[in-house]
Amino acid sequence: MGRHVISLAGNPNVGKSTVFNQLTGLKQHTGNWPGKTVGLAEGIADFKGKSYCLVDLPGTYSLSSNSEEEEVAQAFIESDRSEATVCVCDATSLERSLNLVLQIMQASDKVVVCVNLIDEARRKGIHIDIEKLQYLLGVPVVATAARQNEGLDDLMAALSKIDSGTLKMNPYMKEALVSLQENPEENKLALLDRASAIANDVVEITDEYYNRRDRNLDKILTQKSTGIPIMILLLIMVFWLTIQGANAPSDALATFFAIIGDYLNQFARIIQMPEWLRGALIDGIYNVLSTVISVMLPPMAIFFPLFTLLEDFGYLPRVAFNLDKYFARAGACGKQALTMCMGFGCNAAGIVGTRIINSPREKLIAIVTNNFVPCNGRFPILISIITMFFVGSSVSLGGSFLSAILLAATVILGVLTTFWISQLLSKTILKGVPSSFTLELPPYRKPQVGSVIVRSIFDRTLFVLWRAILVAAPAGLVIWMLANITIGDYSLLTRVTDVIDPFARLMGLDGTILMAFILGLLANEIVIPIMVMGYLSKSTLFEFESLDQFKNLLLNNGWTWLTAVNMILFTIYHWPCSTTLLTIYKETKSSKWTWISFLVPTLMGVSVCMLTTFLAHSFNLV
Numbered sequence: 001m002g003r004h005v006i007s008l009a010g011n012p013n014v015g016k017s018t019v020f021n022q023l024t025g026l027k028q029h030t031g032n033w034p035g036k037t038v039g040l041a042e043g044i045a046d047f048k049g050k051s052y053c054l055v056d057l058p059g060t061y062s063l064s065s066n067s068e069e070e071e072v073a074q075a076f077i078e079s080d081r082s083e084a085t086v087c088v089c090d091a092t093s094l095e096r097s098l099n100l101v102l103q104i105m106q107a108s109d110k111v112v113v114c115v116n117l118i119d120e121a122r123r124k125g126i127h128i129d130i131e132k133l134q135y136l137l138g139v140p141v142v143a144t145a146a147r148q149n150e151g152l153d154d155l156m157a158a159l160s161k162i163d164s165g166t167l168k169m170n171p172y173m174k175e176a177l178v179s180l181q182e183n184p185e186e187n188k189l190a191l192l193d194r195a196s197a198i199a200n201d202v203v204e205i206t207d208e209y210y211n212r213r214d215r216n217l218d219k220i221l222t223q224k225s226t227g228i229p230i231m232i233l234l235l236i237m238v239f240w241l242t243i244q245g246a247n248a249p250s251d252a253l254a255t256f257f258a259i260i261g262d263y264l265n266q267f268a269r270i271i272q273m274p275e276w277l278r279g280a281l282i283d284g285i286y287n288v289l290s291t292v293i294s295v296m297l298p299p300m301a302i303f304f305p306l307f308t309l310l311e312d313f314g315y316l317p318r319v320a321f322n323l324d325k326y327f328a329r330a331g332a333c334g335k336q337a338l339t340m341c342m343g344f345g346c347n348a349a350g351i352v353g354t355r356i357i358n359s360p361r362e363k364l365i366a367i368v369t370n371n372f373v374p375c376n377g378r379f380p381i382l383i384s385i386i387t388m389f390f391v392g393s394s395v396s397l398g399g400s401f402l403s404a405i406l407l408a409a410t411v412i413l414g415v416l417t418t419f420w421i422s423q424l425l426s427k428t429i430l431k432g433v434p435s436s437f438t439l440e441l442p443p444y445r446k447p448q449v450g451s452v453i454v455r456s457i458f459d460r461t462l463f464v465l466w467r468a469i470l471v472a473a474p475a476g477l478v479i480w481m482l483a484n485i486t487i488g489d490y491s492l493l494t495r496v497t498d499v500i501d502p503f504a505r506l507m508g509l510d511g512t513i514l515m516a517f518i519l520g521l522l523a524n525e526i527v528i529p530i531m532v533m534g535y536l537s538k539s540t541l542f543e544f545e546s547l548d549q550f551k552n553l554l555l556n557n558g559w560t561w562l563t564a565v566n567m568i569l570f571t572i573y574h575w576p577c578s579t580t581l582l583t584i585y586k587e588t589k590s591s592k593w594t595w596i597s598f599l600v601p602t603l604m605g606v607s608v609c610m611l612t613t614f615l616a617h618s619f620n621l622v
């Protein structure tokens with residue numbers, strides 16, 4: 001006999017994915033905001049020599065499918081595959097959770113109720129009588145604190161009764177619930193009534209002011225006068241810690257890779273490796289790889305954990321709350337603030353996240369504009385150009401602070417552009433009235449620093465780095481070949497860059513930079529290495545060991561402050577990378593919208609760069 005399939009359902013942000021991860025040993029993304037999980041995830045949980053297949057569902061408030069993720073959850077619970085359902089509840093707001101429990105009890109015969117976040121309830125002085133709850137519901141009820149791995153054995157023990165066929169519901173209860181269903185309208189109200197009656201019966205609040213601290217903090221973080229300034233300060237702080245912290249390790253890595261490179265070259269000479277092969281392997285693949293790693297790894301290893309800490313603490317929904325009215329004014333959905341934040345990590349992830357937006361029109365707006373916030377592949381470009389050209393390459397505290405401010409300003413420009421373009425879209429091709437929704441502010445939770453660091457390094461940093469490496473290695477080879485295969489007197493690379501050079505000059509860039517961005521369609525991480533290689537193929541040997549050398553290389557190739565400004569602008573305004581485009585196509589199933597998502601930022605970038613160049617030249621600024 002196959003494994004029993006058990007679904008994990010519940011309201012958003014109650015800890016379903018945390019229960020799932022603890023039981024299966026997998027690493028579904030969890031986060032302190034509603035709507036983190038958007039698809040189905042399956043995993044195997046072992047208990048007393050038997051194994052069970054668990055399915056983590058997106059959060060849902062009801063089984064009447066109001067949005068795409070709710071539909072996914074409902075369809076799975078009602079399907080034949082799901083043999084039993086664990087309904088995960090939030091002990092700190094039991095009444096709302098119970099409403100869903102009752103709906104699930106109507107739809108499914110085998111239900112186990114898991115009252116999670118019991119530690120948080122205890123802390124807030126909320127007491128729940130589990131025995132009584134079990135009696136009133138007529139299904140097994142288990143209290144858990146999933147993050148601390150408390151009570152999960154009891155949960156598995158309750159579930160394992162499915163093997164002996166003794167996982168049952170009180171038949172009278174089932175009958176009563178089913179009879180309610182005859183009248184769907186009354187059913188809804190009747191369930192709400194019953195949930196509230198049960199909650200009143202089993203919940204005892206011993207500390208009336210339990211959430212006073214949260215409310216006070218919310219006031220500071222979300223009120224008009226302090227909300228947005230604090231947001232900007234936090235942004236600058238995160239960037240500053242990232243830039244300052246990444247400096248030394250980046251240099252150390254670059255030096256390390258240069259030394260290894262020397263050894264590799266010596267080794268190649270000793271074994272008399274043919275020159276073309278040595279060039280392709282070391283000057284091509286190895287150099288691009290080592291640049292990508294030394295430039296990207298340290299900032300990511302700092303940025304991701306910081307971001308995850310804020311996310312776990314519960315700050316992201318407050319950002320959404322602060323930006324809600326601006327999105328509404330732009331005719332878009334406030335939840336777009338959340339998908340925009342996810343775009344900071346990876347735009348493809350931001351696109352998948354747009355599933356939490358119910359209205360198709362607002363979802364498209366969020367998709368088309370997601371690319372205006374720079375992802376991790378683009379931060380290193382911004383940081384290095386800003387530091388080199390506008391801060392001076394000194395590695396001082398003040399220097400990195402100024403870099404952080406400029407970087408934050410660039411990001412804020414991206415956010416403002418998101419509003420402008422959202423508004424433009426909602427006035428033109430995506431006309432409509434913004435839907436209203438009430439954003440929920442989840443409680444603040446103390447992040448678990450250790451696990452956040454481990455999780456963000458393994459799940460995100462190494463994942464993103466690995467993807468960059470997969471693209472960088474072949475790209476390094478291709479660009480090396482382009483630079484070394486000559487037709488007549490010129491290399492293929494020079495020929496291609498010469499063709500696009502006049503156009504690039506109009507934008508205040510040059511052919512090599514534009515070429516690097518075009519190849520960067522594969523992944524933004526490779527833009528800088530390709531640009532360096534492109535310049536190198538025209539000049540002599542160079543070892544990328546410090547920003548000063550890098551700056552000299554750029555200056556020798558005719559860079560001015562205007563080139564740097566345009567490079568920064570083009571980094572935030574250009575086409576999404578191929579992974580993101582593919583994700584957009586998968587989400588919208590429309591080549592038209594994929595093209596629009598490609599064209600909107602691209603046209604924006606080309607025209608903005610042309611404008612700055614035109615202005616700078618007309619006023620004789622360069």
Ligand SMILES: Nc1nc2c(ncn2[C@@H]2O[C@H](COP(=O)(O)OP(=O)(O)OP(=O)(O)O)[C@@H](O)[C@H]2O)c(=O)[nH]1
Pocket residue numbers: 010011012013014015016017018019029030031032033034035036037038057058059060116117118119120144145146147148312445
């Ligand atoms: N204190 C405490 N925090 C928990 C517990 N279980 C989960 N959390 C935290 O609650 C937050 C939400 O957890 P998730 O597992 O992502 O919740 P989810 O139900 O999968 O959320 P969605 O996928 O958005 O529906 C995370 O920050 C978890 O670390 C618990 O038992 N105690």
Ligand SMILES: [Mg+2]
Pocket residue numbers: 016017018029030036037057058059
């Ligand atoms: Mg989840």
